[in-house]
Amino acid sequence: MRFLRVKMDELKVVTEEVPEQYRKLAGRGLTSRLILDEVPPTAHPLGPKAKLFIAPGALAGTSAPSSGRVSVGGKSPLTWGIKEANAGTPVAQSLGRLGIKALIVEGEPKDGKYYILKVTKDGTEFLPAGDLVGKGLYEAYGELKKSFPTAGFIACGPSAERKLATAGVCFNDTEGRPSRYAGRGGLGAVMAAKGLKFIVVDGTGTQPVAPANAELFHKGTEKLREAILTHGVTKPGGTLNSYGTAALINALNEAGGLPTRNFSSGRFEGAAKVSGEHLADVIHQRGGEGMTGHGCHPGCLIKCSNIYSKPDGKEHVSCVEYESDWALGPNCGIDDLDAIAEMIWQCNDLGIDTIELGVTIGVAMEAGLLKFGDAKGAVALFDEIRMGTALGHILGQGAAFTGRAFGVVRVPTVKGQGMPAYEPRAVKGIGMTYITSPMGADHTAGYSVAVEILSVGGKADPLAVEGKGALSKAFQETTAYIDTSGYCLFIAFPILDIASGFEGMIESVNAVLGTEFTGADVTKFGAEVLSWEREFNRLAGMTSAHNRPPEFMRYEKLPPHNNVYDVPDEELDKIAGA
Amino acid sequence: MNKVQVYLYATLRQFHAGAGSVNGTEIEVPDGTAISDLYRLLGIPEDQVKQAFVNGRHKDPDYLLRDGDRVGVFPPIAGG
Numbered sequence: 064m065r066f067l068r069v070k071m072d073e074l075k076v077v078t079e080e081v082p083e084q085y086r087k088l089a090g091r092g093l094t095s096r097l098i099l100d101e102v103p104p105t106a107h108p109l110g111p112k113a114k115l116f117i118a119p120g121a122l123a124g125t126s127a128p129s130s131g132r133v134s135v136g137g138k139s140p141l142t143w144g145i146k147e148a149n150a151g152t153p154v155a156q157s158l159g160r161l162g163i164k165a166l167i168v169e170g171e172p173k174d175g176k177y178y179i180l181k182v183t184k185d186g187t188e189f190l191p192a193g194d195l196v197g198k199g200l201y202e203a204y205g206e207l208k209k210s211f212p213t214a215g216f217i218a219c220g221p222s223a224e225r226k227l228a229t230a231g232v233c234f235n236d237t238e239g240r241p242s243r244y245a246g247r248g249g250l251g252a253v254m255a256a257k258g259l260k261f262i263v264v265d266g267t268g269t270q271p272v273a274p275a276n277a278e279l280f281h282k283g284t285e286k287l288r289e290a291i292l293t294h295g296v297t298k299p300g301g302t303l304n305s306y307g308t309a310a311l312i313n314a315l316n317e318a319g320g321l322p323t324r325n326f327s328s329g330r331f332e333g334a335a336k337v338s339g340e341h342l343a344d345v346i347h348q349r350g351g352e353g354m355t356g357h358g359c360h361p362g363c364l365i366k367c368s369n370i371y372s373k374p375d376g377k378e379h380v381s382c383v384e385y386e387s388d389w390a391l392g393p394n395c396g397i398d399d400l401d402a403i404a405e406m407i408w409q410c411n412d413l414g415i416d417t418i419e420l421g422v423t424i425g426v427a428m429e430a431g432l433l434k435f436g437d438a439k440g441a442v443a444l445f446d447e448i449r450m451g452t453a454l455g456h457i458l459g460q461g462a463a464f465t466g467r468a469f470g471v472v473r474v475p476t477v478k479g480q481g482m483p484a485y486e487p488r489a490v491k492g493i494g495m496t497y498i499t500s501p502m503g504a505d506h507t508a509g510y511s512v513a514v515e516i517l518s519v520g521g522k523a524d525p526l527a528v529e530g531k532g533a534l535s536k537a538f539q540e541t542t543a544y545i546d547t548s549g550y551c552l553f554i555a556f557p558i559l560d561i562a563s564g565f566e567g568m569i570e571s572v573n574a575v576l577g578t579e580f581t582g583a584d585v586t587k588f589g590a591e592v593l594s595w596e597r598e599f600n601r602l603a604g605m606t607s608a609h610n611r612p613p614e615f616m617r618y619e620k621l622p623p624h625n626n627v628y629d630v631p632d633e634e635l636d637k638i639a640g641a
Numbered sequence: 642m643n644k645v646q647v648y649l650y651a652t653l654r655q656f657h658a659g660a661g662s663v664n665g666t667e668i669e670v671p672d673g674t675a676i677s678d679l680y681r682l683l684g685i686p687e688d689q690v691k692q693a694f695v696n697g698r699h700k701d702p703d704y705l706l707r708d709g710d711r712v713g714v715f716p717p718i719a720g721g
């Protein structure tokens with residue numbers, strides 16, 4: 064394994080042996096450590112001292128199930144703190160097979176132009192991005208595919224060229240769509256600021272990664288495979304496979320925790336129309352190119368993704384998953400799946416994080432720019448972003464920025480990042496994760512929803528505060544480990560309930576990294592990664608005041624349970640180790 | 642008698658056309674009817690049920706239904 068240091072100012076790639084201290088790291092653990100070691104915490108996220116790190120998870124490129132994940136890290140132009148975002152994509156597997164532990168992108172091209180970096184087993188090469196600059200990613204991917212038919216692509220879209228803080232880093236799915244995003248935190252803009260428009264990754268001629276301890280690897284992955292294939296939510300025909308993640312719409316709606324119309328209610332009267340159940344029905348009724356049970360990369364056993372079709376059966380977009388569905392749907396009072404699908408397509412094409420933009424549109428509706436439920440008006444806002452109008456620039460900077468621009472008080476963000484699809488006032492533990500995660504409001508950072516709503520890995524009353532601090536902390540720590548492993552976070556569901564699956568995960572990672580972790584080491588390792596991330600944020604100027612809920616949640620009661628966010632500040636400080 | 646509004650979700654929808662529909666269904670049950678009795682009434686195999694929410698709160702299968710309750714029944718589900 065090696066580091067590729069991509070020096071954009073010299074248009075040169077230096078291959079480095081991986082220094083000892085990084086050998087047992089990968090994915091998020093590696094990107095976060097590198098950020099702390101190499102990025103000045105007070106650097107401007109889009110300035111010359113900022114860097115972008117791309118690191119496949121430890122198991123990416125092996126035959127382990129659902130392990131094709133890649134982490135992208137840097138200083139976030141959205142939160143101005145540390146950021147890791149990850150995606151499932153065949154590109155992760157190619158990076159692993161190419162023996163690349165991390166791409167470290169630094170400097171800026173002297174000519175101010177955009178470049179393509181090509182990475183193959185034979186070496187690297189820079190090419191001018193030429194007229195691919197400014198193009199939507201569907202068109203750009205189509206053209207790249209013609210020039211590099213066996214490769215995968217890492218990209219930033221037109222939104223990133225405008226340095227918008229909603230811009231994500233895009234990866235292709237199994238069939239080559241620009242649809243798998245390391246979406247959160249504006250890392251696409253960081254990539255664009257480096258003058259790097261695309262990375263073409265071609266793993267042709269490489270072999271699957273051979274684990275150092277093949278026997279242990281086999282034993283571990285078999286246990287995990289068994290757990291995935293038997294657990295109710297991840298097995299073939301289970302809910303993730305049949306309905307996708309949007310099966311959560313009805314669940315959160317029943318629980319009164321589905322943020323509706325910019326976090327002003329926990330129930331949406333149109334929930335059924337945008338639910339995973341209805342989504343699957345529509346896809347099956349329309350027939351044609353749509354499908355449920357789609358995998359984002361080869362080797363995923365769970366396959367939670369989908370392809371949504373138009374009324375005539377032609378493909379519209381992949382994929383309509385819970386967060387995107389909710390952000391651009393219930394959060395905006397919109398109950399029209401076709402409009403939501405169109406907005407997801409627009410986000411994918413422009414290179415934008417669906418969650419952040421959905422939350423932003425909710426805030427714009429709150430500001431009176433358009434009415435809640437106005438699907439047509441919401442779709443039209445994408446033209447503003449595409450054309451780069453002043454309004455497009457405001458919206459493109461995210462929910463917090465838009466809220467300030469229009470003087471909105473009800474702005475659901477933490478550390479400047481828009482909240483995902485679980486209402487903190489109705490699901491107290493996930494609120495603790497949003498508030499205390501070094502990443503800003505991020506559900507994947509510590510998914511206590513599993514216990515609070517889904518009754519997976521235990522059961523707790525979502526409205527209760529007691530015991531939730533420990534729950535959120537344990538989830539945050541375990542997640543930092545899983546985000547390092549390269550496994551999709553959704554393996555957490557079976558391994559929370561099936562002990563041998565949890566063992567299998569650890570064994571398979573030990574077999575590849577040469578670690579000797581036991582169950583107890585998982586949270587210890589995670590706590591260490593979190594401590595690096597918190598240290599970077601501290602040096603960047605964040606204090607305990609950044610680990611607080613948006614103030615309106617302290618005094619506005621949320622129907623139907625009429626709760627405020629009543630977790631005391633001291634409890635939040637305890638979780639954040641302050 | 643108590644009137645309750647019942648919604649079945651995901652893979653449970655197949656067991657009852659009305660309760661599995663978008664609008665759910667209103668069912669009249671005698672006093673002392675528990676959630677588990679409701680499953681039998683609707684022909685839902687209990688081993689396929691993961692949990693029920695009543696008026697937005699988790700309730701155990703022995704919870705006795707009250708007039709006006711909103712009941713949402715789920716198989717194991719997940720997402721993120």
Ligand code: SF4
Pocket residue numbers: 129130151357358359360363364365366367368551552553
């Ligand atoms: S479970 Fe879904 S997100 Fe995870 S790897 Fe599989 S298809 Fe991708």
